[in-house]
Amino acid sequence: VSGLAETFKDAASTKTKAKKKSSTVKEVEKLQKNRELRRQKQAEKKEEKEALLTIHSGNPNWQFQEMIKDYQGKLEFKPLTETDEVTENHQITVCVRKRPLNRKEKLSKEVDVISVPRKNLVVVHEPKNKVDLTKYLENQQFRFDYTFDEMCNNETVYNFTAKPLVETIFEGGMATCFAYGQTGSGKTHTMSGAGHGREKGIYAMVAMDVFRCLRYPEHENKNLMVSSSYYEIYGGKVYDLLAKKARLRVLEDGKQQVQIVGLTEKIVKSVEEVLFLIDCGNNARTSGRTTANSSSSRSHAIFQITLRQGNSQRIYGRIHLIDLAGNERGADTSSASRITRLEGAEINKSLLALKECIRALGRKGSHLPFRGSTLTLVLRDSFIGDKTKTCMIAMISPGMSSCEHSINTLRYADRVKELASNDSLFE
Numbered sequence: 400v401s402g403l404a405e406t407f408k409d410a411a412s413t414k415t416k417a418k419k420k421s422s423t424v425k426e427v428e429k430l431q432k433n434r435e436l437r438r439q440k441q442a443e444k445k446e447e448k449e450a451l452l453t454i455h456s457g458n459p460n461w462q463f464q465e466m467i468k469d470y471q472g473k474l475e476f477k478p479l480t481e482t483d484e485v486t487e488n489h490q491i492t493v494c495v496r497k498r499p500l501n502r503k504e505k506l507s508k509e510v511d512v513i514s515v516p517r518k519n520l521v522v523v524h525e526p527k528n529k530v531d532l533t534k535y536l537e538n539q540q541f542r543f544d545y546t547f548d549e550m551c552n553n554e555t556v557y558n559f560t561a562k563p564l565v566e567t568i569f570e571g572g573m574a575t576c577f578a579y580g581q582t583g584s585g586k587t588h589t590m591s592g593a594g595h596g597r598e599k600g601i602y603a604m605v606a607m608d609v610f611r612c613l614r615y616p617e618h619e620n621k622n623l624m625v626s627s628s629y630y631e632i633y634g635g636k637v638y639d640l641l642a643k644k645a646r647l648r649v650l651e652d653g654k655q656q657v658q659i660v661g662l663t664e665k666i667v668k669s670v671e672e673v674l675f676l677i678d679c680g681n682n683a684r685t686s687g688r689t690t691a692n693s694s695s696s697r698s699h700a701i702f703q704i705t706l707r708q709g710n711s712q713r714i715y716g717r718i719h720l721i722d723l724a725g726n727e728r729g730a731d732t733s734s735a736s737r738i739t740r741l742e743g744a745e746i747n748k749s750l751l752a753l754k755e756c757i758r759a760l761g762r763k764g765s766h767l768p769f770r771g772s773t774l775t776l777v778l779r780d781s782f783i784g785d786k787t788k789t790c791m792i793a794m795i796s797p798g799m800s801s802c803e804h805s806i807n808t809l810r811y812a813d814r815v816k817e818l819a820s821n822d823s824l825f826e
């Protein structure tokens with residue numbers, strides 16, 4: 400009996416042992432499975448990281464790129480389109496235009512740090528490093544009357560900026576349109592266009608509209624005559640672009656009239672004649688000095704169209720279209736050469752005076768500091784009177800390497816006309 404009992408005991412213990420063993424095996428298997436899963440996940444993560452690295456290979460700033468993408472993913476983009484109506488009608492209009500990344504910038508994997516989420520908002524995603532070198536973005540929002548993204552063409556920009564100014568001069572007013580910004584940001588592209596037979600610029604589109612308006616019944620019998628001048632201001636001196644860059648003097652007569660003595664003013668009868676003058680002037684502008692871009696970026700180019708009534712010499716209306724000197728020149732105080740430093744100081748002075756004059760125009764009756772620079776002196780009549788309208792287009796390059804200049808440009812434009820920018824982008 401005892402033997403039997405012994406056998407039973409053995410069997411029972413084997414059973415519990417087996418039970419025990421199976422639960423241990425299960426436990427181990429579970430652990431193993433978990434480990435495998437963890438490894439798999441890690442491998443996936445690593446793969447993802449490697450994939451990102453491959454995508455961004457050669458781009459040291461890919462983390463910023465990803466952060467900007469994340470930020471943009473949370474935004475709803477409702478930019479301006481060409482079918483939008485011109486809703487603003489102010490004496491001072493301030494706009495921003497962002498140009499697309501160019502081929503070279505794309506090749507060098509330049510990160511685009513500018514977003515234009517609304518027709519009047521622009522966001523700069525400024526890349527920053529903490530003390531411990533962690534990367535983060537400082538997102539700064541600016542509001543203007545209109546903001547144009549990289550998809551906008553010159554015609555759309557024109558419709559919202561200079562086109563309303565053509566009406567102003569036919570109402571007997573003085574109008575100015577400025578292209579402001581860093582060298583390479585698109586000032587000349589916007590004003591002069593993209594070269595022969597390609598995209599027209601604001602000069603040409605203004606000329607077209609002037610001749611179109613001239614044929615309107617309400618203007619037809621006013622006997623208006625159209626003429627054009629084109630000159631540049633370099634180092635505070637005026638040069639006639641339609642007379643082999645002859646140097647001209649600026650005089651203020653007893654009646655406080657400012658005149659550029661001997662400035663060529665050509666009577667024009669058609670758009671083609673205006674375009675021909677612009678071509679001649681542009682050729683003169685880029686000839687003589689070293690490279691085309693460096694010379695034109697140091698001078699302000701002023702193209703003007705004047706309406707005179709009948710045979711009287713009285714000005715009926717006038718529009719100034721101005722391709723300003725690169726604003727980075729004004730900031731350049733570190734330059735080794737004395738000439739460049741002096742040039743920079745002169746540009747800085749004129750851009751500051753310009754800002755103050757436009758601000759004074761907005762605050763009726765305040766002191767107008769037009770004698771602060773040659774630029775503001777020759778534009779004096781555009782800063783006084785009720786029938787005066789002005790528009791500034793601040794141009795920005797989209798690249799990360801231009802970020803600081805872009806912020807400077809936006810701050811300047813913001814000071815020209817202060818618009819509250821409290822609206823949250825995320826509501």
Ligand code: ADP
Pocket residue numbers: 497498499501580581582583584585586587588589593696794
């Ligand atoms: P800036 O006159 O401000 O120095 P540019 O007008 O010469 O700058 O522009 C620099 C370069 O960028 C030119 O090659 C120009 O054609 C190009 N560019 C500027 N704006 C645009 C744009 N909106 N679309 C396409 N290319 C542009």
Ligand code: MG
Pocket residue numbers: 583586587588695696722
């Ligand atoms: Mg230019």
